[in-house]
Amino acid sequence: MGIIIGKDTKAIVWGITGTQGSFHTKLMLEYGTKIVAGITPGKGGTTVHGVPVYDSGEEAQEKHNANAAIIFVPATFAADAVLEALENGIRTVVIITEHIPIKDAINIMARAKQLNATIVGPNTPGIITPGESKLGIMPSHIFKPGNIGIVSRSGTLTYEIAAGLTAKNLGQSTCLGIGGDPITGLNFIEVLKMFEKDEQTKAIVLIGEIGGNLEELTADYVAKTNYPKPIVAYIAGRSAPPGKRMGHAGAIIMGKAGTAETKIEALKKAGIKVAEKPNDVANLISQYPNA
C-alpha cells in the first residue's frame, strides 16, 4: 500500500547514463525498485547496471510498457524528457532535476493535468514506499515500513526527520518530497487527500518552509474538512531574515503570508502540532496511539 508507487511500479530512468542517473539507478535497483529501461539519446543499445538503454521513450515503451518515470536530465532538457515520458503513456513522473525554468514547469504541469498524470517534483528527493519501491535519491536505510505518511517541501530535511522517526521505531507508509520549486506537480493538499484514502497511513508528518502560502492554504483545508488523520508539522526558516519581496504582484498574491510565524500560527489554529526542532517531530507524533 502507500501512495503513488508500490510493488507494481515499473520505471524508466531518463538520463540513466549521467553520473547521478547511473549512481541512483544502482541504488534504486538494490532497494528492489523495478527499473526496466533507461533513456539517453545517442546511447541506445548500451546497458547501465544491467538495465537496457534506449534512444527514445517510444522504443523503450514498445518493449517494456513501464508505468512510471524518473528524470535525472539537466534543467535545460528536463521539460523535453518529462513530455516525452507523458506522450509515451507514462502517468507517474518523478522529476529529480533542480533549477528547471518556471515557464517550462508550468507547461509540464498543464500537460500533465490534461492527461491526468501525477508529477512529483521538480527539485524533489523523490518518493519512497518503504519495503516496496523507491523512485528517488533518498538514502534508503533511514526508512522502514510503517504507518506514517511524510510529505515535504524539502529534500535533506526530510531525511533528517525520517531518520528521527525510524530511530524511534516509527515506520513510514510513503515519504514524498513535493519539491522545492515555486511550481510543483503536487501540493500538500493533494497529497493529504491521497494519504486520507490510504489505509496504511495512520498519521502524517508535514514538512514546510518559508515562502509562498501553501502551508496556510493547507491549514485552511485541514480545518475546513476536519481532516480525519493526525498531522504533525515542522516549518523551516524561523530564523530567516525578512526575504526580498516579489514586487507588487507577488505581494498581492501572497498578502502577508509566507513567514514561518504566519505558517506556524495557521497550522496550530487548525489543530496541527508544530515541532520546534526537526528532532522533536518523532516525540510529537508518537503521542498519537495509531502511528
Added chain:
Amino acid sequence: MKLFEYEAKTILAKFGIPTPQGELATNVNQAREVVAKLKPPFAVKAQVLVAGRGKAGGILFANSIEEAEKATEKLLGMQIKGIPVKSVWIEEKIKTKKELYFGITIDRFARSYVAIASAVGGMEIEEVAQKSPEKVIKFPIDPLCGFYPFQARQIAKKIGYNGSALSELGRIFERLYRIGMEYDAELIEMNPLVETVDGKFVAADARIIIDDNALFRHPEYKKRLMESEGELTPQEIEAMKNDLAYVKLDGDIGVIGNGAGLVMATLDTIQVYGGKPANFLDVGGGAPPEKIAAALQIVLSDKNVKTLFINILGGITRCDDVAKGILEAKEKVGVTKPMVIRLVGTNEEEGKKILTEAGIDVLESMEKAAQRVVEIAKSGGK
C-alpha cells in the same frame, strides 16, 4: 534577477509599449546632455533595485535643465534603503489623468501565470489589494492556450474602459504578456500605467524580474548580474560563480549544508540553542569536492565567522565528495577556525573514513553538533 527600471523600459519600448522619452545618466554632465534632448518638465529617477523608491525620495521632478542637474547630483549622492544610487533615469514627466496597474506573475497554487489589473494603480496598490481586493482583477492564463487579445480586452473593459481606449489597453496588456514569456519573467508589471490627460496610455514605471533558473536563455542579463558591482558582496559574487546559494547574516557561526530546508533548519536549531548564524549557504544537490571547497572559502572569508558548522545529510550529495572537499579546502586555504562536522547519508562510511584518517572529528546528530558549535562560538571560537 531584478532588472533596473531603465532596462525594463527599454524592453517595453522595443515591444511597442509607450514609455516616456528618456535616457540614463551616471553623472551630472551626462544628465545635462540627456536633458537637452527632452522637453520639460522632467522626472529624475534613481536606478536602484529596491521597492518603495518613490516614498524613499528616489524620484525628483525638475522644470529646467538646472533643476534637473541639481536633482541628478542629489540622487547620485544618496543611498536608498542602504543601496547607493549609481545612475539616474531622466525622462519627460507625463501629465497624469489616472494611474492604473497591470502585471503578470505566477500563481503557484494554480500552477499558471496570472494577469493582475486594477483601475487604482500607483504607490498604494498593495494597500488597495489588502483593503479593497474587489478593485484588483486576477485573471488566470491557461498555459496551453496563452493570453489572447480578447482576454486582454476583457480585462480593459473590467477596469472601466471602452472604445479606442479599450483596444489600445488590450494591445498593451497583450504585449506585456509577450515580453513576460519572451524574457521568462516571474514578475512583469507596469505600475503605474498612466492614462494621460490627452487620453494616451504610457508605462510610467516598469519592473521585470527574470526567473533565475531561466537566465541561461538570457546570457546578456546573466553577464550584467555578474558585473553589477555594489549590489552584491564579494562573497555573494563568489557564491554565484560557484552556483552556491549564499545569504549573509549577522552572527558568528558559519554554516554550510546541503538542501535549503536542512540549512534553514540548521540555522533555526543554532538559534534555539542560543547561537547566531553568520550565513546561509546551501551547496545544493550532488556537490563535487571543488564546490565544497569553494563554499568553505566563501564562508571563511567572512571576518565575523568564529567557527564553522558543516551539516551534510547525503542523498544525491555523497559524503565522500564532501570529505574530499573539506580536505581540499584545508590544503588550499588553511582552515584555522574550529569546524564541527556532521556527516550522514549516501557513502557515509567512506566520508567518515577520509576525515577521521585526516584527524577530523565527525558527528552523527544534528542537535548535538548544533549544541557543540554554539558552545565553541560562545567561548570565542576555541
